[in-house]
Amino acid sequence: MRPIFLLLMSLPLGMFAQQRHCVHKEFVPELATQNESLIYRSTKVIPVVIHIVSNQHVHVSNLQVYAQIAALNRDFNREGEEWRRLPSALQELATDANITFELAKHDPDGKPTIGINQKVTSRNNIGLYDDIFYQDKGGIDAWDTQRYLNIWVAEMPEGLLGYASSPEDVGTPTDGVVINIDYFGTSRAEASYQLGRTLVHEVGHYLGLSHPWGSIQQECEEDDGLEDTHALAAPHYECPPFEDNTCDTMPFYWNFMDYTPDCCMALFTHQQVLLMHHVLEQYRPLLRVSSIRYEEDTTEYLMLTPNPAISAVLISWAKEVNLIEFYTISGRRIDFFRATSNERYKNLCLDHYPKGVLIVVFHTENGEKNTKRLIHL
Ligand SMILES: [Zn+2]
Structure with a gap:
């Protein structure tokens, strides 16, 4: 994620104000095969550690953390209400990612924990700098990034909501998600971003998903490499109805990887889900709470x-x-x-x-x- 991050720093930050924006290094997906459909069916539980680096003026309570984790679980397990109201063509694309997030119960040394670290800093916008990843520079060191999803919550300039590492960064000290403290949880952000979906979007990147417009906006030359996410020429920043930016005749919106406000995000597609499970199996195999495996019963008894x-x-x-x-x-x-x-x-x-x-x-x-x-x- 570093090169793109540096590029961003050379741009006037004000241009992102009032728009959902995140920084993401393109991950070229290795498409999952049919044989992986069994992997797809297995529930995966991911241990999460939240590192909150706040300044003197902002505090994040444990209750806000719990609300954010609940929001992740709602959307990765298709428990939100919105997908039921999708047009039928989009509803057919929507599926349950079957991934659950749980605050870590043990730290890397095996000691009991609540999975939340808090620290106060006097640095402005520390979330914008690599210092956020290092204890001796005012941030907080990652916990073993192969075994935990590390999420840093910190001050960032308005308009930059977050950024995430790519599956190729696994095991590095900067592997994880950084989220603007003003957009964390379900009650802190402005109305458009109050459902906790900024983090849902960033965790999508962390698990290998790209934006439906690829890395080039205003073009239809590339997409995210998946077949059932229709390429977009540009992000959608508003809720429908709007002029659809799809590159083909099929409308495509309500996707968690678009830039729409939280209240009109509702779906991961089948291939997005397959890719996330593929990334968990192939790139992040140690990122797992021991879980029971089960097959959904289809008998009627x-x-x-x-x-x-x-x-x-x-x-x-x-x-x-x-x-x-x-x-x-x-x-x-x-x-x-x-x-x-x-x-x-x-x-x-x-x-x-x-x-x-x-x-x-x-x-x-x-x-x-x-x-x-x-x-x-
Ligand atoms: Zn993004």
């Missing part, structure tokens, strides 16, 4: 209603089940109950269950094991 569920769920099954277990996405068993041979359903109160994605494992008497995913809102 298991039902979770409603799903997503808020405070209670009806679990029903049509053949003999003798044990039902509940796991968090990171593989921690949080509850279980045994069923008698006559039982076919159970009403379960979720008040004491953690929010987010839960994995429900059904064991039948003949040794079959099936899993379903339950979203607890």
Whole structure:
């Protein structure tokens, strides 16, 4: 990311005011193959450490961090509301990235942590400089960048929302995402950027995605290398309706890798998701919380209603089940109950269950094991 970053510094920063802008080194995607569709299906949980380097005037609370992590999980697990309102042609492109982010529970030395580092600096706009990555220069040193997604939150000039490293930077001390402190979380930013999607976009870059217009704006000569993201001649800065910038006849907007305001971002495409999983497998294989693997059950004998569920769920099954277990996405068993041979359903109160994605494992008497995913809102 460095060369482009230096180029930016030679430009008048005011030109970016009031526009979403991020700096990104083009990553030429290695397209995933059909054989990787199984990888695509496996849930991945990424440990995150947040390094907040604030000045005396700005403070970021832990609650704001939690809101930002929840926003990431909402959008990488297609839990936002917006995608349901997409035109059908775009809705067909949208898919669940099946990637979950979790604040690190252990630091690189194995000690318990909440995954949040805070530091105050007197430096103006430290997020603009490499110093942000080094403790002895006023920033905070990265945690092992092969094993953690490092996110630095710091002051930057207005209009520059963030920048991210490329998968090719894996393992370097500057590998991760830097985000403007004014656009972090879901309540700090101006109205257009209050849904936490600046970080969703930057993490997309970190996982290998490029902008749909490639690296050249105002041209249709290149794109992001993917087939189901239609090339754009230029970013969209406003919500629809607008004059569409697509290079072909197919409209393409609402994508997390465009520059639209947060409220009209809603989708990753199938190939974007495949590429992110490919990057996690091939470039960032150590970036993983131990997680249980599961295949979404397609048989009809298991039902979770409603799903997503808020405070209670009806679990029903049509053949003999003798044990039902509940796991968090990171593989921690949080509850279980045994069923008698006559039982076919159970009403379960979720008040004491953690929010987010839960994995429900059904064991039948003949040794079959099936899993379903339950979203607890
Ligand atoms: Zn970008």
